[in-house]
Amino acid sequence: MSMNRLRRTTPTLRAVLTVLLLVGGVSVLAAPAQAAGTLGSLTIEPSSGNLSSVITVQTPGACDQGTNIKATVTGTGVVAGTENIVGNTPISSFPSNSAGGFNVQLTETFASFAALQSPAITTYSGAYTITVICKNAIGASTYGTFEGTVYFIGTTNTWQSTPPPPAPTVVTAAVRTGTAQVTKTQTCSATFTDATTLAYAWLNNGVPIVGATASTYTLPSSLYSRTISCRVTATNVTGSISSTSAGAVVAAGPKPTLTKAPYTYGTFKVGYTVKTTNGSWSLSRLTYSYQWKRNGVAISGSAARKYNYKLVSADRGRYITCTVKVSKAGYASNSATTARKKVA
Structure with a gap:
């Protein structure tokens, strides 16, 4: 073969060899990783619990690729590098389920998982995502995930697998109805979204009245000239909100009514x-x-x-009466006068 012909064929051979090497590399050295994505939602058992509950997650199907899985938890307080709650484990180690997937019992409870964080989690708050990751025994490639979420309720360290409702909001602000007068009954009302319970408080000049926790309240005489208002607090597992009514000054109670007239008695003579x-x-x-x-x-x-009176000379021949006035704190006063009697 001439040198010129060899020069012409060398690039072609080099290209063929390069293609063969690349094809060989693809088929022998590493299969391309499937684009990682969510393969489905986990079923979490039990559906609610506390820090000591042992949790099993159920996948709705099998991993498309990979021989192993690991499980992680992410959420407030979880530190990167310590998120694994199940280490790299062969899928064959887990029992299958009727959905065609497998069940993974988490190797840590939320209590023990909290202690692995730095600083340790003392109170879980909000949503925490559990992720089962399909992978191989060796290598960083992943082949999709299954995800589920638990929701911690308030600061109680109890959780549920269904999203909690939003915190209540005020729809209609608190209103006090009823005549603001001693002896009269008042009613407090308000409306809210997503409220589980409503709590009532009646306020004397803005200060809660001990024991006044019903939706109605009868005004005692001690509140005369004070400002009465009411507060309604709506609560659910997520939070609470309050609404307070406008205040009203309490008027005196109605005056006592006379049921039997007073009368005078004795000898109506001077002295x-x-x-x-x-x-x-x-x-x-x-x-x-x-x-x-x-x-x-x-x-x-x-x-x-006084209730008694000694007749004097100025009374002789005059008519004597007595006006009795009655009063009580917090009430309007009233009076009645006796029939007149002539002094001899």
């Missing part, structure tokens, strides 16, 4: 002492005050402001 009864009223524990009158005009002096 004698006469007395009055209090009469009967619709309220109990009343305070009584008295004013004796001569011909309808109040008699001056403290002696004329």
Whole structure:
């Protein structure tokens, strides 16, 4: 073969050899990794639990490639490099399930997994994703994942596999209805989204009243001239929110009504002492005050402001009455006057 012909054939041979080597490399050295993606959702058993619960995750099918799996947990407080909750393990080690997949019992509980983190997790919060990763025994290539999520409820370190509802929000702000007057019953109402429970509090000048935790409240006399309002708090597993009504100044209760009129008795002659009864009223524990009158005009002096009165010479031939006034804290006052009697 001439040198010129050899020069012409050498590049062709070199190209053929290069193609053969590349093809050989592909078929012998490493198969291309399948693009990693989510192969399905995990079923988590039990569906709820606490830090000590032993969890098994069920895949809905088999890994498309790979001989092994590992499982990881990601979420608040989980440190990179310590996320494995099941190490690299042959798939054949796990029992199959009726869906054509396999069941993986996590080798750590959330309690023991928390201690592996630095710093250790003291309170789980929010969502944590469990991922089963299809892979080979050796190498970093992965061939898809199965994922599931557990949701920790508040700060209780209890979890569930279904998403919790959003925290409540106010739909209609708290409203107090009813006449703001001693003895009158008040009603508190408000509406919220996603509320599991409603709690009520009645407020005296903005301070909760001990024991006043129902949706209704009857105003006692001690709240006269104070500002009454109410608060409703809606709660669910995710959180809570409160709404407080506008305040109203409490008016005095209705005045006592007379059920039996007072009357005077005794000898109505100068020098004698006469007395009055209090009469009967619709309220109990009343305070009584008295004013004796001569011909309808109040008699001056403290002696004329007692339940008894000694008739004096100025009373002779005049008509004597007594006005009984009743009062009670937090209520309007009332009074009644006895029938008149002439002094001899």
